[in-house]
Amino acid sequence: xxxxxxxxxxxxxxxxxxxxxxxxxxxxxxxxxxxxxxxxxxxxxxxxxxxxxxxxxxxxxxxxxxxxxxxxxxxxxxxxxxxxxxxxxxxxxxxxxxxxxxxxxxxxxxxxxxxxxxxxxxxxxxxxxxxxxxxxxxxxxxxxxxxxxxxxxxxxxxxxxxxxxxxxxxxxxxxxxxxxxxxxxxxxxxxxxxxxxxxxxxxxxxxxxxxxxxxxxxxxxxxxxxxxxxxxxxxxxxxxxxxxxxxxxxxxxxxxxxxxxxxxxxxxxxxxxxxxxxxxxxxxxxxxxxxxxxxxxxxxxxxxxxxxxxxxxxxxxxxxxxxxxxxxxxxxxxxxxxxxxxxxxxxxxxxxxxxxxxxxxxxxxxxxxxxxxxxxxxxxxxxxxxxxxxxxxxxxxxxxxxxxxxxxxxxxxxxxxxxxxxxxxxxxxxxxxxxxxxxxxxxxxxxxxxxxxxxxxxxxxxxxxxxxxxxxxxxxxxxxxxxxxxxxxxxxxxxxxxxxxxxxxxxxxxxxxxxxxxxxxxxxxxxxxxxxxxxxxxxxxxxxxxxxxxxxxxxxxxxxxxxxxxxxxxxxxxxxxxxxxxxxxxxxxxxxxxxxxxxxxxxxxxxxxxxxxxxxxxxxxxxxxxxxxxxxxxxxxxxxxxxxxxxxxxxxxxxxxxxxxxxxxxxxxxxxxxxxxxxxxxxxxxxxxxxxxxxxxxxxxxxxxxxxxxxxxxxxxxxxxxxxxxxxxxxxxxxxxxxxxxxxxxxxxxxxxxxxxxxxxxxxxxxxxxxxxxxxxxxxxxxxxxxxxxxxxxxxxxxxxxxxxxxxxxxxxxxxxxxxxxxxxxxxxxxxxxxxxxxxxxxxxxxxxxxxxxxxxxxxxxxxxxxxxx
Numbered sequence: 001x002x003x004x005x006x007x008x009x010x011x012x013x014x015x016x017x018x019x020x021x022x023x024x025x026x027x028x029x030x031x032x033x034x035x036x037x038x039x040x041x042x043x044x045x046x047x048x049x050x051x052x053x054x055x056x057x058x059x060x061x062x063x064x065x066x067x068x069x070x071x072x073x074x075x076x077x078x079x080x081x082x083x084x085x086x087x088x089x090x091x092x093x094x095x096x097x098x099x100x101x102x103x104x105x106x107x108x109x110x111x112x113x114x115x116x117x118x119x120x121x122x123x124x125x126x127x128x129x130x131x132x133x134x135x136x137x138x139x140x141x142x143x144x145x146x147x148x149x150x151x152x153x154x155x156x157x158x159x160x161x162x163x164x165x166x167x168x169x170x171x172x173x174x175x176x177x178x179x180x181x182x183x184x185x186x187x188x189x190x191x192x193x194x195x196x197x198x199x200x201x202x203x204x205x206x207x208x209x210x211x212x213x214x215x216x217x218x219x220x221x222x223x224x225x226x227x228x229x230x231x232x233x234x235x236x237x238x239x240x241x242x243x244x245x246x247x248x249x250x251x252x253x254x255x256x257x258x259x260x261x262x263x264x265x266x267x268x269x270x271x272x273x274x275x276x277x278x279x280x281x282x283x284x285x286x287x288x289x290x291x292x293x294x295x296x297x298x299x300x301x302x303x304x305x306x307x308x309x310x311x312x313x314x315x316x317x318x319x320x321x322x323x324x325x326x327x328x329x330x331x332x333x334x335x336x337x338x339x340x341x342x343x344x345x346x347x348x349x350x351x352x353x354x355x356x357x358x359x360x361x362x363x364x365x366x367x368x369x370x371x372x373x374x375x376x377x378x379x380x381x382x383x384x385x386x387x388x389x390x391x392x393x394x395x396x397x398x399x400x401x402x403x404x405x406x407x408x409x410x411x412x413x414x415x416x417x418x419x420x421x422x423x424x425x426x427x428x429x430x431x432x433x434x435x436x437x438x439x440x441x442x443x444x445x446x447x448x449x450x451x452x453x454x455x456x457x458x459x460x461x462x463x464x465x466x467x468x469x470x471x472x473x474x475x476x477x478x479x480x481x482x483x484x485x486x487x488x489x490x491x492x493x494x495x496x497x498x499x500x501x502x503x504x505x506x507x508x509x510x511x512x513x514x515x516x517x518x519x520x521x522x523x524x525x526x527x528x529x530x531x532x533x534x535x536x537x538x539x540x541x542x543x544x545x546x547x548x549x550x551x552x553x554x555x556x557x558x559x560x561x562x563x564x565x566x567x568x569x570x571x572x573x574x575x576x577x578x579x580x581x582x583x584x585x586x587x588x589x590x591x592x593x594x595x596x597x598x599x600x601x602x603x604x605x606x607x608x609x610x611x612x613x614x615x616x617x618x619x620x621x622x623x624x625x626x627x628x629x630x631x632x633x634x635x636x637x638x639x640x641x642x643x644x645x646x647x648x649x650x651x652x653x654x655x656x657x658x659x660x661x662x663x664x665x666x667x668x669x670x671x672x673x674x675x676x677x678x679x680x681x682x683x684x685x686x687x688x689x690x691x692x693x694x695x696x697x698x699x700x701x702x703x704x705x706x707x708x709x710x711x712x713x714x715x716x717x718x719x720x721x722x723x724x725x726x727x728x729x730x731x732x733x734x735x736x737x738x739x740x741x742x743x744x745x746x747x748x749x750x751x752x753x754x755x756x757x758x759x760x761x762x763x764x765x766x767x768x769x770x771x772x773x774x775x776x777x778x779x780x781x782x783x784x785x786x787x788x789x790x791x792x793x794x795x796x797x798x799x800x801x802x803x804x805x806x807x808x809x810x811x812x813x814x815x816x817x818x819x820x821x822x823x824x825x826x827x828x829x830x831x832x833x834x835x836x837x838x839x840x841x842x843x844x845x846x847x848x849x850x851x852x853x854x855x856x857x858x859x860x861x862x863x864x865x866x867x868x869x870x
Contacts, residue, residue, distance in 0.1 A: 033184035037350055041183035043190070045344040045353065046365040047142065047167040048174025050181065052096045055085040057110065058164055060135050061143045071114045071132035078128055087157045090128070097133060098125045105274075106177050107192035107226045108488060110139035120227070121303065122276040138488055142169035148376040150369045168369045170484050172198050172362045174344060175220070186350055188343040191240075191248060194224035196489035198359075199481045200618065205359045206474050208645065213242045213356045215645070218616060220355055221496060223248055223338075227309075228270035228493040232335065235499075240340030244352040250494070252334040256321045264321050266328075268311035272336040277301055281311060283332050293327045295319025366477050371467070378463040381456050388453040390429025391436065395446050397423060401433065509580045511562045516582065517591065517782075518555035518606055520818070525591030526582045529558060553782035557821045559611040566643055567598065568608040568628065570661040574653040574696075575600060576646035579611075587788075599649050608665035615644055625668050625693060628653060629676060629703060631712040632660045635750065636700030637691040640667070655699045659708070664716045672718040675745065676704045677730065677757055677770040680711045684754030685745040688718065702751045715770040727798060729773045730758045731781070731808065733765030733816045738805030739773065739798045759804040769820040777822045781809055784818045793822070 043050050049057075059080045065072050078093045086093055099105050101113030104120045115131035118124050125131065135143075150168035155161070178192040201219035205211055222237045231237065232249040240246020253270035271277055281301045287293045298314040313328075315321060329335040342353050346361060353361070394401045404421065408414035411434055418430035425433070439445060466472050514526040559565065559579050567575040575598045583592045594600055608628075614620040624640040636654050643651070656662060668688060677683040684704045691701060706712060719726055719742060728745065731737035738758070745755060758767055773779070775794040782788050789809050799805055809817070 037183040038345065038348060041181035042188055042343060042345050042350055043174055043179040044166055045174060045346050045358065045361045047169045048177065048179060049167065052086055052092060053100065054167055055081050055163060056093065056097055057139050057143060057167065059085060065134045066140060067112065067135055067137045069134060071134050074128040074131045074133050077133060084161055085156050085163050094128045101133065104227050107224060108138050108176055108195060110136050112136050121278040141171055141484060142167050142173060144170060145373050148373045150372045170480055172202060175358055186343055187341060189339055189341040191223035191338060191340060192225060193220055194492050196485050197221060199485040202359050202363055202481055203478050205363055206478055213354055216355050216359065217241055223494065224492050225250065225273040225494045227273050229253060229272050230495045230497050232497050233499040234496065241355040244342035244354045246340040248338045248340060250336050250338060251329060254325060263317060264315045266313040266315065266321060266325060269309055271309055272333060275333045275336060277303055277309065277311060280333055287331055292331055293324065295324045367473060370473050370476060374463050374466050378460060381460050381463065385453060385456040385460060387429060387432045388449055388456065390425055390432055391449050392453060393423050393425060394433045398441065509561055511560055513558050513560055514579065516557055516559055517553050518594065518609065519553055519591065522594045522605055523591040524582055524594045525585035525589060526579065527585060527587050553786065553818055555609055556780055556782050556819050557609060557611065564612045564615040566610040566612060567606050568653055568662055568665040569604045570607045571604045572652060572654040572656040572662050573604065573650045574643055575650040607662050610665055610667050623669060625670055627666045627668055627674065627718055628662060629664050629713060629716045630656065630660045631663045632708060633702055633704040633706040633713050634660065634700040635691055635703035636698060637693050638696055639693055642696050652696050655697055657699065663713055666716060666718045668718045672720055674716065674718050675728065675770065676713055676716045677767055678704065678706055678711050679714050679766040681756055681758045681760040681767050682754040683745060683757035683770065684752055685747055686750045687747065690750045705751065705753045714767055717770055717772040719772045725774050726772045729771045730767060731769040731817060731820055732758060733768045735807055735809040735811050735817060736764040736805045737796060737808045738803060739796050740801055741798065744801050756802050759802055761804060764804050768817050771820055771822055773822050780821045781817055782819045783811065783815050785812065785815045
């Protein structure tokens, strides 16, 4: 080892310390590489900035060069940054400023530049002595509250000043603008994303801390580049968001245009991110000369700063434009790939992060900033309130205070006299009283002091509550994020194109309306709506489903194959199922056991099904509610958002008390009137606003008074207040029904007995269904024997509340109606075909009484031979 030793230091006595040169080189190189990693090349995960970006923004803020102030020379800012915070070359600082001002480099620029800051064609910026800058409002949002002890400060390079270690940003800047850097032994390449999507993802994460990366991808869909373009394929994007490593293929955007002469042109309106337009034109020209691409006559870059990118490619007469476009994608930078490498500093250490981890680190940092800001504001408010309290004490003893001050020889004696006067003043308050201006003693000023003190005490109470309540803090973070989104978010610039092997499964499933049937014993199937023929009122019906003797159709409704169904069970649970996942069967088939499709316990059964057309649409979900009712007259209202995250095991929708069961569920927009009917023939009508929204685990409130021993709720409808064309249809167990105008039911408070809705006799049997209908609809009735009949609503006459109605269906002696549903009637497109069903509305299931005697006999339709039911 002797040859590896080298002298480190020699002193006056010729004493030499020998060290191992390998160890010395290793240590020195590690120190250098860590300095590059931490202090130069990698962004901080919290504010998404490298030290040079952070120092530029902080220095400009310190100089007061904000968005509302005049521009200042770039050289002034560069000098400020170099002299105070960044001991490196002036070019590194100036080109950092330039890039933060270029709207083709940053998704959201942070610096407002005046002058020549270069172009997308590769032109360089003017010298710093010619250009001027000031902060954008976007950057100001990143610096907001920095004076409120929200972040740690550190000494600058010569220990003469302090600089922030991170900015207290309100914006998830790292995801929004991305970052690129090459360190020692590692690099980062983080792509820009859409601000609105990222904020939606952050809010979704706050709402559900267990959210997965896949669920977050519904909000943050893909990168969003400042120059637009088309993201070609999503597999690499998903991999990048899920793991931090991936690949994005980006294409330029172009279209074919025809000149007045008839010659075709290809117009390029967007090029991929970081592609030089002049270089692209030169490359196309070289490929044409080399005959790699044929069919191009001329290329001209007509782009300008005002109108954006416009590259015109003139084609030869015999050229096929689509072939030329594909060759351009293949041989030029019009198709470019970007590697995703999400490396950032987390607590000073480089780490590769996926989408969820990036959002987690930002939200966690925002929470820390809110806590520190609140503590600072509370401390300042308490200090100010302390002084005001001293002022109020002085004002209450004004004459004595004035006399005491006048009689004191020095200010120190006066201060001591005030402290020792027995009024509860301390030295700080006494000093403030001595410095009080005489004008504050006027009546108006005294009232202002009292008002300011009262407001401060309210503020202190609010801040203390904020510090003690984590939920309030996260609500505040969500509110501030929503404000940022409203202020700065812009529509997505980069389009997303799926490759053939990435298409959504719904793209391969034809969207059509189908009839969904669920039997009493839990068998489900979907059938084309055209299999059900329309019949006249009073007909015998057609076979709707083969069922076992003790089974019958309990739910029948219409839905699109692209929709999602919510299943609510009698024990108050909710399950999800896509319509296209339901097995298809013929009209007279039994279907498949519902337990095979969802994790439904054997002792529970489906009571209500709701068709949701847009479960992934956040705006739709936030504007709708689920109304639930039970057999004992309990009603509950819950936001649809609480049911927007499907789980295989289902979730609790309502807490059911012993002896009760969930009966029905409805989807509303929050502005409906609710009607509920009971078996004995009564109904109640009240506004939906009488029921306030509660969480999924709540019990609910009383909607209608029910005799638990002999009566129960049989159904519920929700009608919009502006739906004047609707009437209330009620049907009894033995097939009698009628329509009554809604206005005949007076609006009352919930919890009452209601009014008579049908005259119940032995001939009619008890009430089993209530629906809100229009004359443009058809009624579909399913019996416990398996019979199904379809008849026009317009054929059912209107009658008063106290009548028994007309016979809707001829039933066998022991048969009874099991369920009702309405479907919209449309014109038959082709003669001889069954009518298409345009829109499924709502159904009403009968209760479980009278289950005996459901074996069928012979039935006959309007144009078919009698047949037996198995």
